[in-house]
């Protein structure tokens with residue numbers, strides 16, 4: 052039975068490996084977003100449209116990393132403590148006097164180093180004696196000093212275009228004195244669910260009906276990626292209506308995303324609609340769950356159809372939709388980092404496709420399989436913390452073997 056359905060999917064063309072999908076996306080689609088400038092406080096999550104070159108040294112001047120005493124390293128004895136007279140005191144934000152020869156100057160964290168000083172001794176390592184201070188030997192030259200430009204030198208690249216700005220990026224841009232940032236304009240994404248069985252509250256469920264989970268989930272994923280969602284609602288399983296609604300959406304948005312209706316079944320009309328009114332780029336990908344998906348264009352507007360089962364919808368959106376959306380949004384796609392856990396289970400697997408199973412990676416580093424596995428089991432994503440990735444070539448996994456895992460938090464934008 053399983054064998055039969057595998058063959059049905061394989062018929063009429065080979066399954067694309069995931070790496071090839073990403074390469075196909077890169078060669079088929081281009082950035083569709085414009086450029087605008089925004090205030091830095093609104094820039095988090097936005098895509099940098101230009102490289103940022105540091106307009107100043109960061110830090111802008113040499114300063115002390117600690118509360119202590121600035122001195123010339125050459126004045127320290129190497130074999131016993133050195134007494135130095137204390138001359139001058141500098142707080143952060145204030146100008147120091149040049150350091151007198153053979154003296155130390157009191158400095159606080161962030162204060163400019165006095166001219167002539169090349170080392171700072173932490174106050175905890177000094178013995179204060181009235182007007183002088185006893186310095187312990189053994190400190191290295193340059194200790195506890197932060198040099199001008201040591202973080203980013205002026206003129207160097209601070210952040211590269213295509214980066215989705217994270218909170219620390221915003222901190223870096225602020226430290227460089229930048230106030231307005233060139234970013235990509237948000238993509239407008241038309242979103243549809245498909246299926247005669249789907250309803251939306253406040254409607255009550257009639258026999259055979261279910262509530263639409265995917266539109267809410269995909270809206271959340273898209274919103275986190277900075278897209279503006281144009282809600283197309285629920286499409287009934289009707290070929291003409293599917294075609295006309297997709298055509299209309301394609302003419303008004305930058306990207307069309309649908310869920311459901313992409314299999315080869317009789318009630319599935321999304322893939323055939325793309326073929327009828329546009330162009331199908333590919334639709335068979337060697338991953339499970341998540342196959343088939345439909346990637347194509349309608350009237351020059353890219354379109355992605357993910358499967359209807361919510362888990363498959365989420366996983367394909369994250370592994371195929373994300374690189375596609377990043378491409379369209381002018382963002383550089385960063386595949387989610389895989390970390391290795393120890394498998395807490397064994398399994399057998401079909402050769403030639405990549406499988407993703409939901410696991411809980413415990414604090415010990417052991418990954419336990421979520422007991423309910425189906426592509427429709429929503430709790431397999433809400434009650435776990437990672438996707439274990441089983442490579443194409445693997446056919447058997449044993450307990451204790453290393454298991455590549457993607458943290459779910461990385462997949463959720």
Ligand code: AMP
Nearest residue numbers: 244246263264265266311312358359360
């Ligand atoms: P399909 O991909 O259209 O063949 O749908 C596969 C399975 O996913 C079916 O059990 C559908 O009822 C279910 N499904 C499709 N769309 C949704 C949705 N938006 N929310 C929840 N379940 C869905």
Ligand code: MG
Nearest residue numbers: 246311312359
């Ligand atoms: Mg359906």
